[in-house]
Amino acid sequence: FVRGDAVAGIIITFINILGGIYVGLVQLGLPIGETLRRFTILTIGDGLVSQIPAFIVSVSAAMIVTRSAAKKNLGEELLGQLTSQPTALALTAGFLAVLALTPLPKPPLVLLTVSTLAAAYLLTKRDQAVLAQAAAAKIKPAAAERVEKHLAPDPMELNVGYGLIRLVDRKQGGDLLDRITNMRRQVAQELGIVVPPIRIRDDIQLQSNEFQVKLKGLQIGLGEVLPGHLLAIDAGAVTERISGVETKEPAFGLPALWIGDDQRHEAEHRNYTVVEPTSVISTYLVELVRRHADELLTRQEVNRLLDHLKETAAKLVEEVIPNVLKPGEVQRVLQGLLRERVPIRDLESIVEAIADIAGRTKDAEILTEYARNALARTLCHQHKADDGRIHCVTLDPSLEQLIGKSIERSEHGTTLTLPPQVQTKIVAAIRTQVEKAATATRGRPPVLLTPPQIRLWLRKMLEVQLPSVAVLSYNEIVRGFEVESHGMVVLTDEA
Numbered sequence: 001f002v003r004g005d006a007v008a009g010i011i012i013t014f015i016n017i018l019g020g021i022y023v024g025l026v027q028l029g030l031p032i033g034e035t036l037r038r039f040t041i042l043t044i045g046d047g048l049v050s051q052i053p054a055f056i057v058s059v060s061a062a063m064i065v066t067r068s069a070a071k072k073n074l075g076e077e078l079l080g081q082l083t084s085q086p087t088a089l090a091l092t093a094g095f096l097a098v099l100a101l102t103p104l105p106k107p108p109l110v111l112l113t114v115s116t117l118a119a120a121y122l123l124t125k126r127d128q129a130v131l132a133q134a135a136a137a138k139i140k141p142a143a144a145e146r147v148e149k150h151l152a153p154d155p156m157e158l159n160v161g162y163g164l165i166r167l168v169d170r171k172q173g174g175d176l177l178d179r180i181t182n183m184r185r186q187v188a189q190e191l192g193i194v195v196p197p198i199r200i201r202d203d204i205q206l207q208s209n210e211f212q213v214k215l216k217g218l219q220i221g222l223g224e225v226l227p228g229h230l231l232a233i234d235a236g237a238v239t240e241r242i243s244g245v246e247t248k249e250p251a252f253g254l255p256a257l258w259i260g261d262d263q264r265h266e267a268e269h270r271n272y273t274v275v276e277p278t279s280v281i282s283t284y285l286v287e288l289v290r291r292h293a294d295e296l297l298t299r300q301e302v303n304r305l306l307d308h309l310k311e312t313a314a315k316l317v318e319e320v321i322p323n324v325l326k327p328g329e330v331q332r333v334l335q336g337l338l339r340e341r342v343p344i345r346d347l348e349s350i351v352e353a354i355a356d357i358a359g360r361t362k363d364a365e366i367l368t369e370y371a372r373n374a375l376a377r378t379l380c381h382q383h384k385a386d387d388g389r390i391h392c393v394t395l396d397p398s399l400e401q402l403i404g405k406s407i408e409r410s411e412h413g414t415t416l417t418l419p420p421q422v423q424t425k426i427v428a429a430i431r432t433q434v435e436k437a438a439t440a441t442r443g444r445p446p447v448l449l450t451p452p453q454i455r456l457w458l459r460k461m462l463e464v465q466l467p468s469v470a471v472l473s474y475n476e477i478v479r480g481f482e483v484e485s486h487g488m489v490v491l492t493d494e495a
Contacts, residue, residue, distance in 0.1 A: 009047065009054065016043040086127065089120035153217030155196035155296065158285070163208035167227060167278050168200055176200075179282035187289050191338065192345030193297055194304075195289055211281055213288055215295060221288050223250035225277040229258045232272035240270050250280065251287040291467075294335035302331040305347055313348050320355040329362060330354070336368035340459065340470070342375060343382070349374045363413065365456060376476045383447050383470055389482045391440070392449040392472070393433045395458075396490045399426070403454045416457050422491075423461050429489050430462065434469055437486035446486055447472050 020039025024030040030038070093116040100109040158180075166172040177200075184195045206212060213221035224247070225231070232242065233249050233256045244257030259267055259274075267274050275283070289296065306327065310317040321327060333354055334344050344350060353374035354367040361367070372379065384390050395403075403426075406418040418426075430448065437446045445468050450458055452473035459471040477483060 013043055013047050016046055083119075083123055086120040086123040089116050089123065093117035093120060154199045154214075155216060156198045156289075157212075157214040157217075158198050158200045158281075159203035159206060159212040159214065160200065161206040161208045161210045162202055162204065163227060164211055164225065164277075165202055167225075167281070174278070176278045176281060179278050180285065183282045183286050183289075186286060187293075189345075190343060191290070191293055191341075192305075192343050192347065193293060193338070194301065195296065198285070213285065215288075215292055220292060221250070221284060223281070223284055225280050226258045227277055229260060230264055230267075230274050230276065231280050232257045232259050232263075232267040232274050235271075235273055237271040242267055242270060242272070251284045290341055293338040293341070297331065297335055297338060299327060299331055302327050302334065305334075305344075306330070309347050309351070313351075316348065316351060316355075320351055320358075324355050324358050325351075325362075329358075329364065329367070332364035333367045333371055336364060337371060337375075339463075342372065343378060346375060346378065365414070369452070369456060372473075372476060376478045379472060379476050380478055380481045383472065384481060385444060389484045390472075390477065391437065391444070391446040391484050391486055393430075393437050393446050393487045393489060394449050394485055396488055399489060399491050400451055400454060402491070403457060404451070407454065407457060416460075426489075426491060427461055427465055429491055430469070431466060433487045433489045434466070440486050445469050448489075449474065449477075449483070449485070452476075 017040065020042060021035055024035030024039055025032065028035075093113050096109050096113040096116060100106050100113060160168065167174040167176045170177065180198055180200075184198075187193065187195050203212065207224070209226055210222065210224050212219055226245070229245075231247075231249065232244060233254050235254060242257065242259065242263060244259040244263070247256050247258055248254070249256045257267075257272075264274050306317055306321060321330070330351070333350070337344055337350070350371045353370050357367060357370050380390060402422075403416075403418065406416055408415050408417055434445055434448070438444065447470045448458065448462070449472055452475050455471055455473040462469055462471065
């Protein structure tokens with residue numbers, strides 16, 4: 001309708017001009033100049049008379065169409081639209097000021113210009129006041145929120161020096177965030193726990209290329225990487241050294257070199273393991289999570305794991321939790337397993353095993369040993385070498401008897417009465433035998449195979465000085481796995 005009205009207006013304008021020329025020249029006999037001046041002015045007047053009502057009709061039609069979703073009445077809606085954009089009013093005032101310079105009547109144009117400009121100014125002030133009030137209302141809660149964030153530390157943090165920010169920023173080609181995501185997935189598949197989100201911050205207190213890992217606000221790791229370089233790790237198979245900046249691989253302490261990108265092919269040819277800086281950080285994070293997995297397993301996470309188990313073994317969870325075992329007792333057992341890097345993915349077997357013995361004892365260490373027995377096949381797979389065998393060292397029977405006789409059990413728990421100096425000798429003898437056996441197992445530490453009665457206490461002796469040596473009991477070796485012994489630990493006076 002609006003388009004047709006506009007087309008009709010244009011046709012009428014041409015008809016009026018042509019008809020006026022005919023009337024002026026033929027009927028009135030006027031000169032051509034006078035005819036054009038008089039009838040052009042008349043045509044403009046006729047156009048205004050016809051187009052102003054058409055314009056009002058068009059505006060009315062547009063308002064009716066756009067009012068379909070409005071909730072206010074027409075007067076409020078119209079006033080709100082006119083006062084919502086002070087910038088539009090300011091532009092209108094400028095347009096009216098320009099028109100005042102033409103022969104059009106100046107008093108009404110000046111009055112409209114001043115009024116529109118004043119309205120734009122007042123509306124701008126109003127909007128600024130509203131924004132200021134909103135900002136003031138947000139300041140106090142935001143300040144309180146920032147203070148509350150400092151009350152509880154983040155589960156894990158990764159602080160980086162300013163030189164490592166580009167490793168985090170995807171816009172600069174950094175892939176550290178993606179590697180951390182993959183790391184959390186890897187840990188979930190390997191250990192059966194979900195690593196909490198790791199908060200990454202830049203820290204001006206660190207050196208440019210340093211990074212720091214914190215657990216619950218306390219430092220557990222510190223390392224350094226060189227962006228734009230590669231880390232060539234000597235895992236013991238290097239045939240010939242290459243030039244580079246000497247350093248230590250942070251996760252396992254292996255000797256390494258920082259080299260340029262152009263040396264990658266040469267380093268790989270000489271049997272170096274070459275990795276990116278972001279891979280160095282993510283590998284270090286994985287190792288730190290393995291070491292501190294028991295601290296990351298909170299009560300809340302245990303409840304989440306039990307809820308997940310309830311989806312597949314609802315009857316088991318209803319029978320055991322909380323009638324036989326409380327979530328806190330299950331947590332201590334799981335933490336004991338994770339402390340020795342035993343995966344807890346098979347949570348159903350763990351709960352079944354400890355539920356059977358929980359009626360006789362609630363001692364977390366004893367429950368943990370029974371849980372290990374239920375995971376015997378998992379332990380064998382975890383510690384078998386590439387040749388499919390479990391390489392181990394054993395204890396001299398007299399040493400086994402010495403440790404067994406030193407274990408005292410009472411109603412308050414179990415204690416080891418072995419003198420500290422004897423324990424130190426035992427650890428030294430185990431270290432010597434493990435280092436000898438490691439040469440036959442290509443650098444991989446063999447496990448220490450012991451009777452089940454003393455396994456726990458031997459592990460406690462070794463957990464500080466030899467944390468990488470796994471201690472297995474005889475009943476944790478299942479059928480189908482071949483065991484190869486590489487020596488026997490004998491306690492001598494020289495040990």
